[in-house]
Amino acid sequence: MTSKVISIVLGGGQGSRLAPLTQTRSKPAVPIAGKYRLVDIPISNCLHSNINRIFVLTQFNSASLNKHIKNTYHFSTFSTAFVDILAAEQTPTSAGWFQGTADAVRQCLHHLAVHEFEYVLILSGDQLYQMDFEEMIAQHIEKKADISIATIPVHVNDVPGFGILKTDENNLITSFIEKPKSGFENWVSEVSDEMKAQGRIYLASMGIYIFNRKLLYELLEGNERTDFGKEIIPESIEGHKVLSYQYEGYWTDIGTIPSFFEANLGLTDDIPQFNLFDKNHIYTRARMLPPTKISGTHLDRSIIADGCIINASLITRSIVGIRTRVGLYTTIDSCYVMGSDNYQTLDEIAAAKAAGEPIMGIGDRCTLRNAIIDKNTYIGDDVKINCGAKLPDGDYPTHTVVDGIVIVKKRAVIPNGTVI
Structure with a gap:
C-alpha cells in the first residue's frame, strides 16, 4: 500500500514569523529539542509509516537544510528509498519563486513523473506531531476518495487561525472556509465525546493531504492557482470526493516564536504531549559526540x-x-x-x-x-x-x-x- 505513495514535505516560505531563527536557515532546518531539526518530524513520521520516497521542497536559505538531509538520510544502495531536496529553480516554463503551496508542488511535478506512484502525501515542514500515515492512506483507498485531508478538532478560540471544514455522516467534507474571522457558529462537526468535553467541536485542516496522482496533475496543470488551502481544496469539494481523516493526538503548528518556544519547553514536562521516548522515535543526524x-x-x-x-x-x-x-x-x-x-x-x-x-x-x-x-x-x-x-x-x-x-x-x- 505505502509502496504506491510519494511524500512531499513543504519547506514553507521565508519563515518571517520565526525570525531571527530563520535569518540564516530555512524553516525546516530550525533546531528543535536540542538535537533535531524541524524537518526530521515529518520525515520520521513518513519512515515509521513505511513511506520512504520523500521530496523536501524549499527555496529560502537552503544550504544548512541540504547539509542536514545529506548527512542524515542514507539508504541501501539496493533500495528505492530517498529523501531529496527540491529547491526552487528556473526552468523554461517557470522563471520565478514558489508562489504558494500548490505552486511549489506544481513546479516540481516533473521530478515526480519519473517515479511509479498512485498517491501523493503532502506535508508541512513546521509542525510537531506523531501520526501513522498508513491508517490515513488505508482509509483513503478503502473509501475510494479523490483527496483526503487530515483534520483535528479545535476550540472556538482557535478557529480564526485555521482552515475550517464541515463533514457529513460518512466523513466526506461538504464545505471548507479558510481562517474565518466570524460567522462560523454553524460549522460545528461531529467529534468524539472526549473532544466535545474539551470544547473542541470545530474541525481544522492540519495541512496534511493525500491526492490521487491523476487528480493532482489535473488540479495543478494549466492554471495559476497557488495555494491548497485557499484555492485547490475549496474548489475541489463540489466536484470530487474529499474525505476527512480525523486525528485526535497531539499536534501543533510551530510557525511563530511563542509557539516554537512553548513546544520546546513542553518537551520537559513529566509526561509531555509529544513523546520523544516513544517507540516511533525521531530520526536525525547521527553525531559521534562524547557523553555530557x-x-x-x-x-x-x-x-x-x-x-x-x-x-x-x-x-x-x-x-x-x-x-x-x-x-x-x-x-x-x-x-x-x-x-x-x-x-x-x-x-x-x-x-x-x-x-x-x-x-x-x-x-x-x-x-x-x-x-x-x-x-x-x-x-x-x-x-x-x-x-x-x-x-x-x-x-x-x-x-x-x-x-x-x-x-x-x-x-x-x-x-x-x-x-x-
Missing part, C-alpha cells in the same frame, strides 16, 4: 543533549542542545539553548579568556530566563538576560524580543556584564 559532563548542577525538568560540559548552579525547565558549555554559578530558567556546531580548542579558550572575551557557550555567574539562545553564540560572564520587567518587542544587533521572549541571534557575542 555535569559538575555541581541542580537539574529540574530539563533535557540535556550530547557533548555538553555543564558547571551551572541551576538549570530548570530548559533544553540544552549539543556541545553546549555552561560556566560556574550560572542559572538557566525556562530557556532553549540550541548549542554549538563545533568545540573551541583549549588554546582558543585560553586566548579568549586572556583577552577578556567570551568563549563559545554561556559564561560564569550568568542568569538567563525565558530566552532562546541560537547556535554558536558567545555569552560572557555575569550576563543577565530577561531578569526584570517584561521587555518590549524589538529587533537589535545581537538579539530580538518577541512576546517577552529574548532570542539571542546565531553567532552573537554578548560581552561580559551585559544586561538585556
Whole structure:
C-alpha cells in the first residue's frame, strides 16, 4: 500500500514569523529539542509509516537544510528509498519563486513523473506531531476518495487561525472556509465525546493531504492557482470526493516564536504531549559526540543533549542542545539553548579568556530566563538576560524580543556584564 505513495514535505516560505531563527536557515532546518531539526518530524513520521520516497521542497536559505538531509538520510544502495531536496529553480516554463503551496508542488511535478506512484502525501515542514500515515492512506483507498485531508478538532478560540471544514455522516467534507474571522457558529462537526468535553467541536485542516496522482496533475496543470488551502481544496469539494481523516493526538503548528518556544519547553514536562521516548522515535543526524559532563548542577525538568560540559548552579525547565558549555554559578530558567556546531580548542579558550572575551557557550555567574539562545553564540560572564520587567518587542544587533521572549541571534557575542 505505502509502496504506491510519494511524500512531499513543504519547506514553507521565508519563515518571517520565526525570525531571527530563520535569518540564516530555512524553516525546516530550525533546531528543535536540542538535537533535531524541524524537518526530521515529518520525515520520521513518513519512515515509521513505511513511506520512504520523500521530496523536501524549499527555496529560502537552503544550504544548512541540504547539509542536514545529506548527512542524515542514507539508504541501501539496493533500495528505492530517498529523501531529496527540491529547491526552487528556473526552468523554461517557470522563471520565478514558489508562489504558494500548490505552486511549489506544481513546479516540481516533473521530478515526480519519473517515479511509479498512485498517491501523493503532502506535508508541512513546521509542525510537531506523531501520526501513522498508513491508517490515513488505508482509509483513503478503502473509501475510494479523490483527496483526503487530515483534520483535528479545535476550540472556538482557535478557529480564526485555521482552515475550517464541515463533514457529513460518512466523513466526506461538504464545505471548507479558510481562517474565518466570524460567522462560523454553524460549522460545528461531529467529534468524539472526549473532544466535545474539551470544547473542541470545530474541525481544522492540519495541512496534511493525500491526492490521487491523476487528480493532482489535473488540479495543478494549466492554471495559476497557488495555494491548497485557499484555492485547490475549496474548489475541489463540489466536484470530487474529499474525505476527512480525523486525528485526535497531539499536534501543533510551530510557525511563530511563542509557539516554537512553548513546544520546546513542553518537551520537559513529566509526561509531555509529544513523546520523544516513544517507540516511533525521531530520526536525525547521527553525531559521534562524547557523553555530557555535569559538575555541581541542580537539574529540574530539563533535557540535556550530547557533548555538553555543564558547571551551572541551576538549570530548570530548559533544553540544552549539543556541545553546549555552561560556566560556574550560572542559572538557566525556562530557556532553549540550541548549542554549538563545533568545540573551541583549549588554546582558543585560553586566548579568549586572556583577552577578556567570551568563549563559545554561556559564561560564569550568568542568569538567563525565558530566552532562546541560537547556535554558536558567545555569552560572557555575569550576563543577565530577561531578569526584570517584561521587555518590549524589538529587533537589535545581537538579539530580538518577541512576546517577552529574548532570542539571542546565531553567532552573537554578548560581552561580559551585559544586561538585556
